[in-house]
Amino acid sequence: MTHSSLSRARPARLGGFAFPLMLALALAPLAFATAARATPALVVEVDSGKVLMAEDATKPWYPASVTKLMTAYVTLKAIRAGRVTPQTLVTVTETASAQQPSKMGFKVGTQVTVDNALKMMLVKSANDMAVVLAEGVGGNYASFIAEMNASARELGMDGTHYANPNGLPDPNQVTTARDLAILTRAILTEFPEQSELFRIPAIKLGNAVIRNYNKLIDRYPGADGMKTGFICASGFNLVATAHRGDKRLIAVVLGTNSGKDRTEQAALLLEKGFQHSWKIFGAVSPTVDSLRNEGGTPTDMRAQVCGGKRKNTASEADDDSGPAATSFVAAGMGSLGDNVTGASLLQKLPPSMPPVEVFVGPFPSAEALAAAYPPPPEKKKPVAAKDKPAAKKKPGPTTAVIDASPLPAPKPAGKPAAAKPAAKPASKPAAAPLPNPAAATTYPTVPPPPQ
Numbered sequence: 001m002t003h004s005s006l007s008r009a010r011p012a013r014l015g016g017f018a019f020p021l022m023l024a025l026a027l028a029p030l031a032f033a034t035a036a037r038a039t040p041a042l043v044v045e046v047d048s049g050k051v052l053m054a055e056d057a058t059k060p061w062y063p064a065s066v067t068k069l070m071t072a073y074v075t076l077k078a079i080r081a082g083r084v085t086p087q088t089l090v091t092v093t094e095t096a097s098a099q100q101p102s103k104m105g106f107k108v109g110t111q112v113t114v115d116n117a118l119k120m121m122l123v124k125s126a127n128d129m130a131v132v133l134a135e136g137v138g139g140n141y142a143s144f145i146a147e148m149n150a151s152a153r154e155l156g157m158d159g160t161h162y163a164n165p166n167g168l169p170d171p172n173q174v175t176t177a178r179d180l181a182i183l184t185r186a187i188l189t190e191f192p193e194q195s196e197l198f199r200i201p202a203i204k205l206g207n208a209v210i211r212n213y214n215k216l217i218d219r220y221p222g223a224d225g226m227k228t229g230f231i232c233a234s235g236f237n238l239v240a241t242a243h244r245g246d247k248r249l250i251a252v253v254l255g256t257n258s259g260k261d262r263t264e265q266a267a268l269l270l271e272k273g274f275q276h277s278w279k280i281f282g283a284v285s286p287t288v289d290s291l292r293n294e295g296g297t298p299t300d301m302r303a304q305v306c307g308g309k310r311k312n313t314a315s316e317a318d319d320d321s322g323p324a325a326t327s328f329v330a331a332g333m334g335s336l337g338d339n340v341t342g343a344s345l346l347q348k349l350p351p352s353m354p355p356v357e358v359f360v361g362p363f364p365s366a367e368a369l370a371a372a373y374p375p376p377p378e379k380k381k382p383v384a385a386k387d388k389p390a391a392k393k394k395p396g397p398t399t400a401v402i403d404a405s406p407l408p409a410p411k412p413a414g415k416p417a418a419a420k421p422a423a424k425p426a427s428k429p430a431a432a433p434l435p436n437p438a439a440a441t442t443y444p445t446v447p448p449p450p451q
Contacts, residue, residue, distance in 0.1 A: 039255035064229030067167030090136025159293030198225030264342025
């Protein structure tokens with residue numbers, strides 16, 4: 001049974017007044033202690049789809065790079081259908097190369113395998129690789145975007161619309177926490193053999209090691225995915241998954257002020273979920289499909305997240321900026337204790353796996369990797385070299401004195417012929433500077449040899 005059929009099978013009375021009121025009362029003890037700053041948050045059990053905690057989970061929001069979960073989902077569907085394989089080569093086009101950072105920065109014409117493009121997109125959050133996949137897997141950009149939206153409809157993500165495959169700012173790119181949880185469940189249940197793609201702690205490209213922006217991996221016990229996202233309008237987003245024993249959870253956190261906030265809030269939400277008793281819902285436990293999306297315009301977090309009061313520029317890699325999330329306490333969860341915070345749940349764990357090697361071309365090649373990057377812009381310093389020695393020499397200031405001395409001289413020497421003898425001595429010192437320019441003309445021939 002699909003997610004959409006599950007939603008249709010839900011009794012009509014669930015969408016009425018009684019169920020939302022009952023759900024709100026049931027979830028009230030689990031509400032975040034920071035409700036005054038209410039941004040979407042949701043915890044869902046993977047196997048059953050049951051909702052453990054929900055706050056503004058049906059509110060429209062800009063997804064940012066969490067969009068790449070759908071790009072991966074459509075790509076995995078194409079692999080399963082036999083349209084492409086993990087080893088299929090896809091090409092960096094001008095459109096892909098023109099994407100804004102975060103990106104790999106390969107030059108136009110560079111080829112990568114579908115598998116490597118997926119890993120770079122999910123770990124580095126590479127916007128150019130998302131476009132490479134869209135064009136290579138979909139046949140063209142527009143067709144792939146159409147597939148993304150068709151997949152959203154099939155999954156029952158009726159609060160979601162895609163305009164691009166990477167999440168860069170677009171007013172028509174919108175989702176909800178509820179829809180993101182549905183998408184994440186679909187990835188985990190339909191493609192369990194691909195789950196490792198979403199939990200890679202770091203990739204290794206040549207000598208460079210690029211760490212995953214999802215800071216829960218190897219820091220929160222049991223964390224095993226999925227994807228971060230950030231643009232100024234969305235704030236800091238995170239879809240996180242974790243397992244403990246036979247229980248696997250999804251936590252969705254949208255619109256926090258920093259990467260630090262989203263990491264700590266997600267850790268606390270997951271911990272709450274693992275400690276949850278289920279008895280609070282009784283026999284009418286809601287599922288994520290039964291939640292009804294709201295309409296309207298997404299909240300714009302730009303002023304709050306990227307406003308003038310911020311001391312540093314917000315970015316996807318922003319894990320240490322912003323206030324410590326000490327206010328994210330386990331409200332209503334006595335088994336956790338009132339002093340438990342998101343930060344207290346994080347620790348430095350042994351690496352779950354070494355950095356995964358990625359490469360350009362069909363197989364690893366140092367030459368191919370070197371050729372994949374545009375040459376650095378040429379630095380033309382010879383012209384600057386001429387100016388620097390001239391600036392360091394003292395003749396500069398002496399000419400300033402010479403320029404200043406003739407200014408008062410013409411005034412008294414206007415009527416008498418004394419100006420003529422003054423011209424004679426002036427010609428003598430003028431002869432002395434002539435050798436200097438002549439010598440200077442020989443210097444330009446010196447800088448080229450060292451280059």
